[in-house]
Amino acid sequence: MEIKVFVEGPIDANNYLVIDEKTRDAVLIDCSSSRQEFIDSVKSANVNLKYILLTHGHFDHILGVDKFNEVFGVETYVSADDMSQIELTPKFMEMFMGIEPVEIKSIKNFVNEGDVFKIGDIEIKAISTPGHTKGGTCYIVGDKLFSGDTLFKGSVGRCDLPEGNFNDIVKSVKEKLFTLPDDTEVFTGHGAKTTIGFEKKYNEILNV
Numbered sequence: 347m348e349i350k351v352f353v354e355g356p357i358d359a360n361n362y363l364v365i366d367e368k369t370r371d372a373v374l375i376d377c378s379s380s381r382q383e384f385i386d387s388v389k390s391a392n393v394n395l396k397y398i399l400l401t402h403g404h405f406d407h408i409l410g411v412d413k414f415n416e417v418f419g420v421e422t423y424v425s426a427d428d429m430s431q432i433e434l435t436p437k438f439m440e441m442f443m444g445i446e447p448v449e450i451k452s453i454k455n456f457v458n459e460g461d462v463f464k465i466g467d468i469e470i471k472a473i474s475t476p477g478h479t480k481g482g483t484c485y486i487v488g489d490k491l492f493s494g495d496t497l498f499k500g501s502v503g504r505c506d507l508p509e510g511n512f513n514d515i516v517k518s519v520k521e522k523l524f525t526l527p528d529d530t531e532v533f534t535g536h537g538a539k540t541t542i543g544f545e546k547k548y549n550e551i552l553n554v
């Protein structure tokens with residue numbers, strides 16, 4: 347498996363291209379920009395992009411989805427519980443960024459707890475982790491976890507936005523993510539990578 351990271355969009359979200367090296371089938375986890383350079387980088391990776399899997403519906407993770415669907419003819423999945431967030435995209439863009447609002451219209455597929463996506467021999471399993479948003483979803487690929495804005499290095503996602511809930515995010519991390527092996531690598535939605543073991547020991551928000 348090969349993983350490429352692209353930091354894109356108005357709040358520097360991490361987008362991860364996960365590639366099966368044998369078949370060159372790939373998924374893109376989050377899609378935060380429609381910038382031509384981003385599209386060209388994915389094209390030059392020489393992959394068959396099969397799915398875009400969204401960790402949640404916040405605008406700063408989804409802004410490239412319509413363009414990518416058009417260019418790559420790919421299916422995009424998000425939790426149905428986050429369609430309300432996707433509808434808020436134009437509002438969020440104006441409120442937080444003062445940037446030209448856009449509507450994202452091409453998301454029509456929904457991911458549920460336990461769903462498995464396949465690229466070659468690689469399985470990508472969805473885990474539902476509400477808290478940052480109601481439909482927050484993490485993806486497990488072997489010994490790697492793609493945590494979106496549920497778990498960051500030393501922190502968790504903010505819970506003060508519409509439908510955020512601090513008790514839920516703590517429960518999601520402690521009861522679901524912290525049952526994974528300590529050496530699980532965590533690829534976060536913003537900023538640095540971490541591991542489950544590191545967060546169990548040092549995450550100040552979860553250890554109070």
Ligand SMILES: [Zn+2]
Pocket residue numbers: 402404478495503
């Ligand atoms: Zn978010």
